Amino acid sequence: MWIYEKKLEHPVNVSCPNLKLAKMVITQYGGPDGELSASLRYINQRYSMPFDKAKALLTDIGTEEMAHMEMIAALVYKLVDGASPRDFVEAGWEGQWTQHDHGLFWTDTNGVPWSAKYIACLGDPITDLVEDMAAEQKARATYEHLIAASDDECVNDTLRFLWEREVVHFQRFGEMLNEVQEYMAKCNVWNGHKFEKSK
């Protein structure tokens, strides 16, 4: 069960509406390395994790990613606020206007809709934790690209917060991966769906 908290994890502000920037930021909403992908990936992978600790970590990081998805949505909402149809055309984002008006939609910067193909679950703890670490790095790099291209200090404050969270999540997933590997080094073999003592 999840409970909604009527607040953002961190304040989201913009200096002024900016459709070109909104079009870039939207990839962290519905793009391959965005926050929807992240939250669904972790919350889904927890069912096949071997340790209670790993189930907790995936639940907690997956939940935090949902809060990040809401921050990105708030950011796009504010960057688009007040834009006219003409503004969308001039920003080269006429597809957004035509198909979604001011509504949000799960796409990347190129308009490609979100797909479950962006996320994986092999059911193997090493494979899945390594995928999670790679995902955090891809999200970190994407935030760096966005920050490098944005000169709105308010937007960058939000993007830097989200960037920092990717670094922390990577650290925690790495610690969990070490634990699984140490457990395997003590003659425990992943045998399909569970660990067994090797003979």
Add this chain to the structure above:
Amino acid sequence: MNCEKQLAMLKRLQEMEFVAIELNLYLDTHPCDEEALNDFNCAAEAIMKLKQEYEAEYGPLMNFGFSLSKSPWQWVEGPWPWEI
């Protein structure tokens, strides 16, 4: 609505919740760290107090029975988080 006061109270809550989130994730991989656990419990207590103060002024923060409401049902009142 006194927006500045609401934002200030919200910021204090966000700061303390950030402390709790960070310690929560740390404790997930370091469950025997007593010092971190003590800090987490202090943060959790501070959050409960800050939430009560915020909700007394601006209505329920959580749905489904985790916050109380005055009459009429306050949950439906804006502004919503992305509008603040």
